[in-house]
Amino acid sequence: MSIISIRNLTKIYDGSSVEVTAVNGVNLDFEKGEFAAIVGPSGSGKTTLLNMLGGLDRPTSGEVIIDGQNIWDLSSSKLTEFRLNKIGFVFQSYNLIPVLTAGENTEFIMHLQGKSREERNKRTKELLDEVGIGDRIKSRPNKLSGGQQQRVAVARALASKPTFILADEPTANLDSKSTENLLDIMEKLNKEENVTFIFSTHDARVVNKARRVITLVDGQVDTDVTK
Amino acid sequence: MKNLKIAWRNLWRNRKRTLITVASIFFGVIFSTIMSSMQEGSYSTMVDNVVKFYSGYLQIQNEDYWENKTINNSFHPVDSLYAIASSVKEITHVAPRLESFALASSENLTRGTILFGIDPEKEENVTQVSKWLKEGSYLKEGDDGLLVAEDLANYLDIGVNDTLVLLGQGYHGVSAAGKYPVRGIVKLPNPDLNRQMVYMDLHNCQEFFSAENLVTAMILMVGSPYDLHAAHRHLMRKIKAPYRVMTWDEMQPEIVQMIEADRSGAVVMKGILYIIIGFGILGTITMMLAERMREMGVMIAIGMKRFRLGIILFIETLLIGLLGVLSGIAGSIPIIAYFYNNPVKLTGDAAKTMIDMGIEPYMYFSWIPSVFYNQAITVFIITVLIGFMPFLRSIRLNLINALRA
Structure with a gap:
């Protein structure tokens, strides 16, 4: 049973002189616990597809059904709430809140969800331990390396216990060692906690780890291979 | 948080x-x-x-006085008016005053003056004239002498213990005339007033103008400028025609x-x-x-x-x-x-x-x-x-x- 269904998803950008079709009638389904990578050359529509899937960018047409709900039928406020509770995000440039510590960044999502302080503290510690930076709980992002920041971002994405995590080029700014570490952590979390991960990536190491690889070309699904 | x-x-x-x-x-x-x-x-x-030199914060006057400032529009400060003023808690001092004009003459010189008949003791709580005293002494109650402003005294070439002749028009056109010894010379900070002012005891002044027991204003002081409007409100409720209450800003709009x-x-x-x-x-x-x-x-x-x-x-x-x-x-x-x-x-x-x-x-x-x-x-x-x-x-x-x- 798929937790995410994408139906005829299309995004057309209305430029000043020409219309650009970034995503063109994409149909995809994702099952719970998938570890999938969306690959393709620059401009193939990976990020646009991920943004629409994450409720960030409204499609021109088509549906994104998550847990039985077409997210684009929701009001802006409800959609924000939906993202908070159902989707975790990992961005290419980490995008942690610079004035909050690693622990506070992780806890922040749970705070928005209205979880109790006790629950927040417990899960924050667990998650940071799990991604291997429990000892840096009180460090602010500017005191952490790129790899460490991305691990905090993963912990933050997991904190809300989302249905799935969208990671847009999560390793693009990391060195090889950090990339390996991060991928291992994400794979472990995927297996142990059965969290669905969907990546957009250029990185061959991510593609190698992924159990499903979807290739986009010119906004359309070219190949969809499950290993 | x-x-x-x-x-x-x-x-x-x-x-x-x-x-x-x-x-x-x-x-x-x-x-x-x-x-x-x-x-x-x-x-x-x-x-x-x-306020402290001339008008006070408030004045009770005859209702026609401000528009036509003559001694004929003076009034009798009956006890009930004092009682009303005392009943307003914001009012701290009351001083009666009879104000009019007269000609002042010494041996060869004459000049128009503003004549203030004051209760020496009560006036002290309002204008504190005594602090401007340059020579001589301040008036006492029932005093038959005068306090003369410095420039006026200089012009008339008079000093303490000299005699000044006052000539004017009294109540209802009666002629007013009298000879008064100079008790003191005051140097007033306002140059206009320093050229024209003469103070005399209220009873003496009433006698001079044949305005027995009459005053042109009751000067009222309040504890602080912020009490003015409350005091005014209370007085307005109690003071009716033929009297009126005026605030300093109504009297000094400029x-x-x-x-x-x-x-x-x-x-x-x-x-x-x-x-x-x-x-x-x-x-x-x-x-x-x-x-x-x-x-x-x-x-x-x-x-x-x-x-x-x-x-x-x-x-x-x-x-x-x-x-x-x-x-x-x-x-x-x-x-x-x-x-x-x-x-x-x-x-x-x-x-x-x-x-x-x-x-x-x-x-x-x-x-x-x-x-x-x-x-x-x-x-x-x-x-x-x-x-x-x-x-x-x-x-x-x-x-x-x-x-x-």
């Missing part, structure tokens, strides 16, 4: 910029507070001069107009100051928004409601304003306290002009709370208005554009 924490920490991300903005508000508030304090100080000195005109001029100056403060804050907020567009996008993307993000940004703006205002007021308190206790003595032409106007040549500062809180409220309102900008920006934020910023 979390909102406040994030807002507070955000404030110090660019410490230098925040401090510069806070400093601009700090200095703006200090200048504006000092300017207001000086203004209010000079107004209150001006009013004090008028002073009120002068103060209002001066205030309007200062509003322009303060307006410029506030515009500078406003643009200082606006510049900081605009920079802050431009720098943090992506971060704002991320916060909304991960599930923060736009409204809440707007609140955080709003709090940041308010905090900048509050820090500036509070530090500005804290900084201005010792400065104003110093000048309040040590008024600045003026010299040169400025001092001469003030002396000519009958005002002591000092720049007085005011310590009234409105000097401080008016600035705080104004800057707070400016900050709140500016605070809506980041708030609205977060509500209208294009998420994808923000994430690409």
